[in-house]
Amino acid sequence: MSEESGEEEPPSFEERLKAARGRQGLDAPQPLSARNSGDIGGMSPWGIGLRVGVELVSALVVAVAIGYGLDYLLGTRPILTAVFVLLGGAAGILNVWRLFAPRPTRGPKVRDGGR
Numbered sequence: 518m519s520e521e522s523g524e525e526e527p528p529s530f531e532e533r534l535k536a537a538r539g540r541q542g543l544d545a546p547q548p549l550s551a552r553n554s555g556d557i558g559g560m561s562p563w564g565i566g567l568r569v570g571v572e573l574v575s576a577l578v579v580a581v582a583i584g585y586g587l588d589y590l591l592g593t594r595p596i597l598t599a600v601f602v603l604l605g606g607a608a609g610i611l612n613v614w615r616l617f618a619p620r621p622t623r624g625p626k627v628r629d630g631g632r
Contacts, residue, residue, distance in 0.1 A: 568616065573609035580605020 528536075538544045560568065584601025588594050 565616075569613050572612040572616065573606075576609035576612060577602065577605040580608065 535544070580601040581598060584598035584605075587597045587601075591597070
């Protein structure tokens, strides 16, 4: 009947749903997660090993430098260096943990309607 009167039919539910999903970015292809692809951020195993080493060593070097500098300024030779070695090691391990921790997948936003 709408064809005879010259009126255009409203879009179907599927068309409206597809348009809404496109506006929300839900139809975009999801990239493979780091766990599924076998790589961390697309790096080779050598790159991963080098990054882990650099993360650990740089955290320790910065911490030892801070501890040694504070010991030198305050006259408390081994105490702060030892404390900062422990803090630097913990910071390096935390950086490596963040590198290998699973990334949360971005799911659809659920709204409660103001309830």
